[in-house]
Amino acid sequence: MTRLLLADDHPIVLEGLAALLQAEGFDIVARCPNGDAATAAIATHDPDIAVLDIQVPGASGLAILRGIRSRGAARPKVIILTASLDQNQIVEAVELEADGLVLKEQVADRIVECIENVASGVQWIDNDVLKRVIGDLARREARAVATKPLSARETEVARLAARGLRNRDIGQALGLTESTVKMHMGNAFDKLGVSSRAELAAMARDLGLA
Template sequence: MARILIADDHPVVLEGLAGLLTGAGHHIVARCTIGTEVPAATEGSHPDLLLLDLNMPGEDGLQLLRRLPANGSRPFRIVLLTSSITDAQAAEAVRLGVNGLVLKDAAPQVLVECVQAVMAGRRWLDPEVAERILGTRGEQNARTSNCQLSPREKDIVDLVQRGMRNRQIGERLNLTEGTVKVYLHNIYQKMGVTSRTDLAARTRE
């Protein structure tokens, strides 16, 4: 269970996020609807994770990332939530040490999986955004060469080797197809590959 602070300027969205995360076993310690409220709220509520909307009045998500403690000294993790993001914004968020990035049109389970991954110490980026900003295969391999696959990721690799597609893998593991895509992206990063063919070849070596 994580202690979570949610910052989103839309009350309906904020309450929906709170209900989703509470239902997943997490504890909502504070809610903010204005960006300028966030620094004081983090100090007062001591969250494990800040779920931060990119576009907020007062200060937006990137402005807050710039002035919150640096990633190495930050006492909480940050997941950025947004309906849209430019390549430049996403690259800056990664450079500023964001731990997760989820698009608002993702399935609810994707956000839950992201929070679980981030709290386990992994970075979780929306696969479409990550594909645009993370660069070449070599750069991905350098970032992730020391990472190990989780048990769920190993299950997915095994099913990929058997020739299953994302929908079939999702049905077998009780995951949404979107969640399988996110898992596969993280696996590609960890193993330094760029496609299912490369993944199958690498795991057979």
């Protein structure tokens, strides 16, 4: 019998998921309301699979997955539940080789199939999530290919702008006049093919600048 650990901060979701999976014959070894409790329960109960909400309070589902991967631990396998298609979080989950990824709105229909596949050693990712990830990775690759390299100063200006600093604040941080900052900002916009600070922030994250 596959032994499961569940983590979600919504009691109704947690209990409903536990009831559904118990009815399907799975053994629920722990039900955790936050990530810290889940981390402790993983060490105590050694479940086969941990089913984790991606944004559970405390140590998030991604943080727990990251820790398991950094230790090189074979157990538990990890299934991530997500209520929204946040591209950055989903891409990180895929890059961390989550064993399963399911949209919460599809849990009732797909979680059993996901667990059964994961238990047998097959990675299972919701089709809607997979389409979004593939599209996002393709856009990131296209951006990376299309962008021109920034100078060291343009990189500094872009990094600070992506963190939300105004031109005046960037100038004070780097010892530049505001007009010089505007010049470097314009160059960065042109080279990265963006037209707003929001687009610049997204591009900076894609390129690892932020």
